[in-house]
Amino acid sequence: MTTTEARSPLTEPLRYSAFTDDPKGGNPAGVVLDAFGLDDAAMLAIAADLGYSETAFVTRGDEAARRFQVRYFSPLAEVAFCGHATIALTVALAERLGVGDILLDTPVGEIPVATGRDGSGAVVATLTSVATRSRPATGAELDATLRSLGWSGADLDPALPPHVAFGGNDHLVLAAASRARLADLEYDFDALAAVMREHGWTTVNLVWRESPERFHARNPFPVGGVVEDPATGAAAAALGGYLRALGLVTRPTTIAIRQGEDMGRPSDLLIDVSPEDPRTRVTGRAVPLG
Template sequence: MTDSPQILRYAAFTTDPRGGNPAGVVLDAGGMTDEEMQRIAAEIDYAETAFVTGAEDGIHVIRYFSPIAEVPFCGHATIATAVAIAERDGVGEIRFRTPVGEIPIVTDAGAPDAGPDAGASAPVGISAAFTSVDPAVEPLDAAALSQILAMTSLSETQLDDRYPPRVAFAGNRHPIVVVADADVFDSFTFSPVVARSLMDVEGWAGTITMLRAVGPAEFEARNIFPVGRITEDPATGSAAASLGGYLRELGLIEPPARVIVHQGRHVGRPSVLTVDVPVSGGITVRGSAVPIPE
């Protein structure tokens, strides 16, 4: 590829560019090689960068790269890319063809009513809502759970017994572990090297999702995701969709239901993800995205 692509930068799941999860967006990646996309993602050094490699009949072909590898799906980069397209072409319905399947998205003007962590004092722009592929939930292997607990210096007695550990999928596989006590949740630490090794062995392309229930349908999340300089993800759309599938599968909510996920406080980039859980089918995750000033 001879011409340098335009690289956009957005913060997703926030209306404040200082919050949310930064994503790189390349809308004109047609003709780029895998090596070029990987190099750009590493140079940008965000959790993920999205590359739109083509479009036909309103369906945009999209791929996602972390600084170290291609990933099957990325929720916050999906939101960021949808908002970038809406800023260029106008709001409405679009579809993304991703490595895990087609993802329908609706963009509209205005931020979702997701609470003060979204940055309500900042200018309101465009929000987007994607609907995931059909979710699935499977047991979390006892040995893998033991390694997560050892890595975070937690014990099974510190987990919330209302929410059994599982692996949930809605584009990426995420182990879900719910901690009972707020102070324990805030204070646990982990080794990024150990976490990366465990994730590679288990084939978890997403995050290790650590949660605390703050209400019947409200959670705070810490998502372990060691890639490049990043160790903890500020906002994880695929994990939020996976959580929706987990709650529905285990009968922990009565759908249709709305779940609010707060994330990013522990890394100084607060975000809010709004999760709508229907009776069946994919989980819808909504959030705003705003450009990050250069």
């Protein structure tokens, strides 16, 4: 995998679960470290066969420079950026190349990732997102989404207004008024998928604020053919931009996000947000599966 020309394609995917240190938790992702000779149809077929919400494919790489070109596919389509597959990929690379800085060239731009080891010796990865942005959701966007979810305006936290936030992909951010509302999620898969396709959203990021520095999240992902994502790094990056846009981050702050708990796949994401920097840093572990 030293240069594009040096190796023939190795299409056998690795399987990791991101944002956890337990294979029973986190969000599974496929990782193909040498997809140099694969076309779009082949990558989509591998992602569909795995059935994970996303698979990361290294389509060009330079180990000496620690720089890699990456594409992401869900079981249904290519995705511009995926946070949990980025964490899985860079943990896999660090386990093979040694820890240190890695630079990914993705469809949304350059994504720097710092890898190191924690006190237990496990690899930890921190990605830096592209610049985030956030805008208020329109009434039409909100009404259609609430109907699809079976929610009403009374189910929302008035202190955290609905926004469309970007952290590599667009995500509608809806803050639930209670933890019970967040836990009770049963939505119209086809209807929500149609709304999301119309507006170009990758997930709907449903959150509940336990405290200013701790959130719980759920991410319906019907446009990817998946009912729900148990850990969503891109949505976490977008949430950082959302909180910054609302003026809720007034100093460099680390925020913990607990996701996947209601699915039985608990996941832990950390985001670092600064009022001076439009980017979000997203940190997590990843462990091999099977």
